[in-house]
Amino acid sequence: MIQKCTRIKLGTTLTSLLNKQLVKNPALFDVLVMPNLYGDIISDLCAGLIGGLGLTPSCNIGEGGIALAEAVHGSAPDIAGKNLANPTALMLSAVTMLRHLELHDKADQIQNAILNTIAEGKYRTADLGGTSTTTDFTKAICDHL
């Protein structure tokens, strides 16, 4: 398996990663693999680098192809029920799920709609500096499909 990949850098210390590479030049990295605790910390750190927890999808994969796609963020009790939450994280997690189910064209369609809506900038939730509600933002994405 390793022979199939053309470029792999094996091993970098955690501290070196943090102080030199991730915060200064994250574009250097592609895939990072690490044990549980470090993964928890680094995944949140990287979420901070790209714009926050409102945007970060994830997928937990187990033996036998079982997969659980979820957003990285938690239940956010302070904004619950107020139509303010950014649905991007969970939607992108759903895209990951579609890819896992090999429904690539549908996955691409939804992903492009999301990315275009955010890039346009007209509809953004509060965590991205905008004023849209969850429903408005979702409607904008549906319009982009």
Place this chain on the structure above:
Amino acid sequence: MARRALPIVKQLVGRSSFDPHPLLGLGSRSVTYMPRPGDGSPRAVTLIPGDGIGPLVTGAVEQVMEAMHAPVYFEKYEIHGDMKTVPPEVIESIHKNKVCLKGGLSTPVGGGVNSLNVQLRKELDLYASLVNCCNLPGLPTRHNDVDIVVVRENTEGEYAGLEHEVVPGVVESLKVITKFCSERIAKYAFEYAYLNNRKKVTAVHKANIMKLADGLFLESCREVAKNYPSIAYSEIIVDNCCMQLVSKPEQFDVMVTPNLYGNLVANTAAGIAGGTGVMPGGNVGADHAIFEQGASAGNVGNEKIAQQKKANPVALLLSSAMMLRHLQFPSFADRLETAVKTVISEGKYRTKDLGGTSTTQEVVDAVIAALD
């Protein structure tokens, strides 16, 4: 008398009108304290050059101390990371001098050898590791309001060194947290905040998962916080903490952490404030202090930088300024710090990690030239 005084007066008048760096307050005398008679006699400091870039940067400090005629002299000991233990004569020297300055000692990854850096800290019970992460004038980074001090527990936690293989392929690693160590690090953090007019102390933890271990750490911090009602105390989970550090670092002031998280938080904070090449710090216990590069102190740099002699001496120079204050030579400390900050802000002599091309010696020469 008037004729002899003229050149001196000319010089003084000339200086006070020349103030290229108003932010640095050059040209104004800082308030000094009243020394006791005999305070000027030279103090011995144990010096451990170390491995890799260590000798290069400790050499830089030696040169600058010489140029300033600072009342310190160094007792040098050669230790290398591949030795099994720290030689007893070095420990004795540090016992005698109470203060040590060192470069990094290389630590083999994996294997069965304990890091000598860690050994030294445990042997001398240097239970607090302090890293000062703040922006330097003239060195812009993505975030410009970083002023964080990380106080990290230095003796236990995940670095207790207790690991064993239960059966082949299964290893257990013990993380030890004690009330004793957690309390004393919390006390040190709050005391530091109090003595340095800092407003907030934030405890970093993962007590939602490690309920007992990090829970004990948090309890100890809360207890100590009660004794400092004028200092704001808050808690943050380590993963959220790292995320906040890279997006809004200005919210943090003093941070107190157990061992491993401290390593990560200090390195991240150092990275966002300008890099580990410029952050000062050290390790302190009840009786001794070791000053070294603030974050990533065990890092010996890579071969190429050591050979080309391009290591950044700023971190160790600023740490040695902290050391001078610790030894109660505040005027020398101020002069050294001002010179280093002037060189950095001018931007002409910077090593590769700061975006320049200078060698270590060029930076040292610039600092010596900038000393007043």
